[in-house]
Each structure stands twice: as structure tokens, then as C-alpha cells.
Amino acid sequence: MRRLLSKNMRERATVVVAMSGGVDSSVTAALLVEQGYTVIGLMLRLWAACSSQSNRCCTPDSVVAARQVAAQLGIPFYVRDYREPFRRIVVEYFISTYAAGRTPNPCIICNERIRFGLLLEEALNLGAQYLATGHYARVRRTEEGAYQLLRGKDTAKDQSYVLHRLNQWQLQHVLFPLGDWLKSDVRQKALCQGLPVYDRAESQDLCFAGENGDYRAFIAQYAPHLLHPGPLLDTRGNLLGQHRGLAFYTIGQRRGLGIARARPMYVTQLDTARNTVIVGGAEELGRDELFASEVHYISGQKPASPVRVTARIRYKASDVPATLTCLEGDRIHLKFDRPLRDITPGQAVVFYQGDVVLGGGFIE
Amino acid sequence: MGVMSYILEKRPKRLIYLDHSASTPIDSRVLKAMMPFLAEQYGNPSGLHSQARALASALDRARTEVAEVLGCKPKEVIFTSCGTESDNLAIRGIAFSAARAGKGQHIITSACEHHAVSHTIKHLCEHFGFQQTVVPVDRYGLIDPADVKRAIRSDTVLISVIYANNEIGTIQPLAEIGEIGRQLGIPVHTDAVQAGGYLDLNVDRLRVDLLSLSGHKFYAPKGVGVLYVREGIPLLPQQTGGGHEGGRRAGTENVPYIVGLATALKLAQDIRSVENGRLIQLRDRLIRGVQAALPDAQLTGHPTQRLPHHASFVIPGVDASTLLMHLDLAGICAASGSACNTGMSEPSSILLAMGIPPQLALGALRLTLGRSTTMDDIETVLEVLPTIVERLRTTHPNE
Numbered sequence: 133m134r135r136l137l138s139k140n141m142r143e144r145a146t147v148v149v150a151m152s153g154g155v156d157s158s159v160t161a162a163l164l165v166e167q168g169y170t171v172i173g174l175m176l177r178l179w180a181a182c183s184s185q186s187n188r189c190c191t192p193d194s195v196v197a198a199r200q201v202a203a204q205l206g207i208p209f210y211v212r213d214y215r216e217p218f219r220r221i222v223v224e225y226f227i228s229t230y231a232a233g234r235t236p237n238p239c240i241i242c243n244e245r246i247r248f249g250l251l252l253e254e255a256l257n258l259g260a261q262y263l264a265t266g267h268y269a270r271v272r273r274t275e276e277g278a279y280q281l282l283r284g285k286d287t288a289k290d291q292s293y294v295l296h297r298l299n300q301w302q303l304q305h306v307l308f309p310l311g312d313w314l315k316s317d318v319r320q321k322a323l324c325q326g327l328p329v330y331d332r333a334e335s336q337d338l339c340f341a342g343e344n345g346d347y348r349a350f351i352a353q354y355a356p357h358l359l360h361p362g363p364l365l366d367t368r369g370n371l372l373g374q375h376r377g378l379a380f381y382t383i384g385q386r387r388g389l390g391i392a393r394a395r396p397m398y399v400t401q402l403d404t405a406r407n408t409v410i411v412g413g414a415e416e417l418g419r420d421e422l423f424a425s426e427v428h429y430i431s432g433q434k435p436a437s438p439v440r441v442t443a444r445i446r447y448k449a450s451d452v453p454a455t456l457t458c459l460e461g462d463r464i465h466l467k468f469d470r471p472l473r474d475i476t477p478g479q480a481v482v483f484y485q486g487d488v489v490l491g492g493g494f495i496e
Numbered sequence: 497m498g499v500m501s502y503i504l505e506k507r508p509k510r511l512i513y514l515d516h517s518a519s520t521p522i523d524s525r526v527l528k529a530m531m532p533f534l535a536e537q538y539g540n541p542s543g544l545h546s547q548a549r550a551l552a553s554a555l556d557r558a559r560t561e562v563a564e565v566l567g568c569k570p571k572e573v574i575f576t577s578c579g580t581e582s583d584n585l586a587i588r589g590i591a592f593s594a595a596r597a598g599k600g601q602h603i604i605t606s607a608c609e610h611h612a613v614s615h616t617i618k619h620l621c622e623h624f625g626f627q628q629t630v631v632p633v634d635r636y637g638l639i640d641p642a643d644v645k646r647a648i649r650s651d652t653v654l655i656s657v658i659y660a661n662n663e664i665g666t667i668q669p670l671a672e673i674g675e676i677g678r679q680l681g682i683p684v685h686t687d688a689v690q691a692g693g694y695l696d697l698n699v700d701r702l703r704v705d706l707l708s709l710s711g712h713k714f715y716a717p718k719g720v721g722v723l724y725v726r727e728g729i730p731l732l733p734q735q736t737g738g739g740h741e742g743g744r745r746a747g748t749e750n751v752p753y754i755v756g757l758a759t760a761l762k763l764a765q766d767i768r769s770v771e772n773g774r775l776i777q778l779r780d781r782l783i784r785g786v787q788a789a790l791p792d793a794q795l796t797g798h799p800t801q802r803l804p805h806h807a808s809f810v811i812p813g814v815d816a817s818t819l820l821m822h823l824d825l826a827g828i829c830a831a832s833g834s835a836c837n838t839g840m841s842e843p844s845s846i847l848l849a850m851g852i853p854p855q856l857a858l859g860a861l862r863l864t865l866g867r868s869t870t871m872d873d874i875e876t877v878l879e880v881l882p883t884i885v886e887r888l889r890t891t892h893p894n895e
Contacts, residue, residue: 212821258822
């Protein structure tokens, strides 16, 4: 047990559960009720690009599902209007990051500022001691009283990457009851209890961009300058053709470049200043180092460096051993043991020691 | 307030239900009157055998009882499925009938109508070529009958104004408006859904030609309503089939619910002079108490010309949906205006029409009392509400 609460204490503790109508948050709520907490279900209504459509985190169907789960568990349930803060914080971040030629990860900002920011404040304001979500990650309190963030036990579903910006205060007030669970067991538990067992789209999709999460259609509406065609060059500056707009390309992309070459070509760089896409062969793609900024450490303190870590440069990438060196301010340098193909500016890099998340930042 | 919240400490022993404008419980006497028709007597009133006759006779009695309350002929009473259906049948039935007769396509309504009226007229305008004039309301939500008179055109075919508003409780000068229509021969419809249990429903005194009621606002079940249509007013049916309800509303009559509605309406009208006095006393204690505890809370609607059970406010610096959630967790059922639980905060168009700024309108609170409400309930609300408001004002999660 991560929190050594006696049953008596749990009966008094109130927990707000962020509910989505999906299997994970439903089982989360069910577990907390079983454990004797006083549970309140909240669902966030988030902003959607098209007012006639719902954000895919809160479609009418998922509201019905979440409400039914709450009724079945006998807990109060409320849908909260977070459209405006979501637009102001997450969507603006997404658009401005894209406009700067970087590849954003809105889930990370949503978790940091919306779920474990505004929603956590709202939960505490309601008199709850904790906010619980269905994330696959674990929180551990050390003997010194510090909070650590750990990978979920189910490594295939681990979501610690998108939670790496949580601070000590946030970790003190969150519960991740599924951290010790395997997804298959969660599904089984849901079946046993007659809870909804469908999955929503995985979280790397863009929940706010409308049908199919097509971010290009979204960009066409909100950042149309990223759809202006421009030159497509190789790394030596030779003109190979025209690109269709920077929004259609990402680092490491091979398909849809519209150029015929004997060997496979990959996007190696997006130059927003010159509206240019630069491509190269596989050997030009790989890099064995990166700089990151806006680095956040879970402990709140810089580690003694250089320090050996494993690092993850995308949500679904696997860890790569690396040496981390803290630089001035909130920057770091990472030297990987082997070159990586798809180091993408704007994406988060998260570093671990074993299962423990040290922290992370945004790739420069 | 310490770490432990009012959720745990201040939660009242019993649920305090202050949302009677949204719906009321079924009165036990009403349920008793309905039971035979739910359990033993199941015929179709259109048949000729003994079971059918029993139902037909219950239906006749119910129609007569409703007619007595309205001061009209039984055949002028149409039973429907709800207040919204009654409004739709009245407005569409008159509008299409008049348009077909070449009388015109202009409808007059007000800025403080329920969506059942305003969206129905909007639909006629957007899809069927009708035009509307929406007369304004003053800061109390009152319509000036002179504005209605001024809005009349040669092609005006219907005036539809609410009797008493659901969000703000203001009672309109209906008889004056009715008189204007009567003198010019223009049918006047009123949505009396909120007024049903509390106000005079005599259609001659009110000078109206069509009047909508909904059973569940006065302790009858959900799923049954009334439309009164004055004899001689041409109404094009909107639901066709068998010749039920004088050919004006096809569909087998929902006899148990109709019996329930008639019983409840009669009961409400019988006790209203006494019950209204009791409710006004509670309501005024509530209003004064809220204003004393929260001096910047503003009463919405008219201070005296309002429904006896209805108290509504706008509270600066508070988001209504957040406030309602906190009240609910404290065991108090309240509303912000019309029923809505979609998680979308939009300012009420009625509050905006009264000149209340949009930001302030998002802090609307409606407390509507009922037969079970006691002075203890009111005192509990006056203890809990200011605590919650204070708490919400010191933290603004969404700002």
C-alpha cells in the first residue's frame, strides 16, 4: 500500500475521481469505493475545435457511460465545464508550439495544468484530500517523506511519461490506484463488476481536433500558415521538390514526402523561419545527443550530474541508456549510448532510474 | 473552516429539495387516485366494453375537473404528454392554421419565455417563413403590455407570453395582455406551466385563448400535460391518427396520468390560498436571509410580483455549476435556472434580457420551495449557502 491508511482513516478520506466513462477510470472509482473512501466522480468537459462536436474525452456517449458507472457505484457525479481553461492553456500551447516548428504533446500540459492543476484544486476545494485518476503510474513516499513517481506495473501501459511534470505538492494529493495493476486485470475487474469495458482513443491522439483526431485539419483552421507550400531540400541544400506545408511533416517521417530517391529519405529538420523541410538519408537522421529545456525534476532538485539514466524521447518509445548532465537554469544535455532516429524538438524527454521518474523536459 | 469540509460535517440529516420548479414529487393522494388505473382498470377508453367504459368515464371526470379549475368547457381541454407538447401544439397549431387561412405569419412573444415556446417560434421562423417580434422585459423580467400592443401588425396571428417565469419567478400582467389580443381578435396563448400549482387559472379572468400546463410541476407525475383551447379557435392538429381529444391530439389517452393530473390540479387549487401564504413566508425569510448573509447577492425577478415558492439570485464571483455541486454535496438540491446538467455554462438569455451582465448571470441560483419545505430547511440553507459562497470566492479554480 502506498499510503498506509487504516480502514478508519480511509472511511473519512474523500477522493475525487476524474471519470471519463472508460474502463480505467471506472475501475479506479470502483476500487476506491471498495477501499472505503468517500468518492466523488467528476468529468471534465473539454474544448473541441468544432462547437458542434465534442472533445473526444467527453462525448455524449462517454458522459452517459460515466454517469451510469457513478450510479452503479452509488457516488455523486458531476460534469464540469473546463472548455475555456482547456482552450486557453492546452490548445494555445499546441498551436504556438506547432507554429514554432516544434511537435507538441498536449497531454503532458493537460495533465500538468488541467487535471493535476485546476481539477486538483477544485477537488481539494470540495473538501477532498485526494484526486484519483486511472493512470498507469505509481506514487511512492520515501522514508524522508519525499514523493516519487514510478512507472506503472504494466510496462506496456505505463503512463509515467505524460505525468513527468507533476511536483511534490501534486504527488502528495494524487492517487493512481491502477499503478499496481495490469491492464488485462483491470479489464477483467470491469467485466466482473459489469462496468463499461471499452477504451477511448489512446492519449497521444488529439482529443480536441474533432473526428479521427486529424491535427492537420485542425491546423488548417487554427494555424493556416503552416499549410503554405515551400522548398524541400536535402542536407546539402539541393532542391528536391516542394513540401505541402510544415504541418504535414514530422522529424523522422519517411512516407508522403513526394520525392523519388533510390534510398529511403527521412525528414531531418523543419525550418519555420524559411518554411523549409530538410530531408536526408537514414544515416543523417540519427543523433546521439540532445539538449532539453524547461526541465522539471520530480524531487524539485537537480540531481548530482553527470548521472546515468535511461531516457524516453516519445510516449511510446522504449528507454535508451544515456548520461544526463545538468546545465544552467532548467536545461540539460543528454548523451545517448547509441544514436536515435527520431529526436523531435518539442516532444518531451523523460529520464528514469529504474522505475523511478527523475524528471523530464522539452527537446530543443 | 478546517480540513474536514461541510460535505461531511454540515450535511443535513435529510435531503433538502429546493428545486420544485424543476419537478415535484407525486402527492400520495394523487398516487392513490391513479392506482386503480395502473393496476386494475386497463381498458382503452375508445372501446365499448365494460373495461373501456370505466376508463372513458374516468377520463370524462378528469376532463371535467380540469375544466372546473380553468373555468372552461370540458371539450376545451386537451390532454397531452407534457408542457412542452402543449406549447408546441398551441403555437404550431395556431400558426399553421392561420397561415393556411392566409391570415399572416407574424407571432408576438416575449424575451422571458421558456425554450418550449421560444425555440418553437424560432423553428417556425427558420423553417416555415414565420416572423416574430420579441417584446423586451424590464429589469424585473416584466413585460409592458403597451409593448405588446405596439408590436401588433395586420398579419399578427398569435401572441404567446409566459404566465410566470421558471428562472426568475416573475408573474406577468397576463390579463392586460390577454385583453389586448381579445380586442383585436388575435389568439393569446400562455405557458402557465410554472403558474399551474400556485396562481389563478381561470381562462376568462386571464383573457387567454390557449393555456399550457404540466402535471409534474404540481405534484402529478411526469409525462402528462394540458392544453386549453378556447372553442372556436382554429387549431391544426400536429399529431394525427385516431380521433382522440376531439381530433386535435391523436393517441390513446394516458388515463392513469390524466387522472393524476386532474386530482393534483384540483388539490393544488383547493389548498393554494393557505399553502401560498405559508410558502411566501418561507420564501421571504429565505430571500431576506440570503441578502443579509450575502449583501452583494441580487434577487432576480420581481420582489413581490413573483411565484410564492420561488427565490432566485445572482451571486457575484461564483460560478453556478460549481455552487450547485457544492450544495448537492452538502445535501441541498438547487438549480441555476432551467434544468441543465450538460456541464456547459452559458448565461441565461432571460437574465441577459433583464440587463444582467453575462459574467454575473453565470452566478445564478434558484431555490424553489414546496409542500415539504420547512422553516428548518430554510435555516439550514441560510447556514450552508454563505459558507460555500465564501469558500468559492476565496479560491477560483477556473479563473
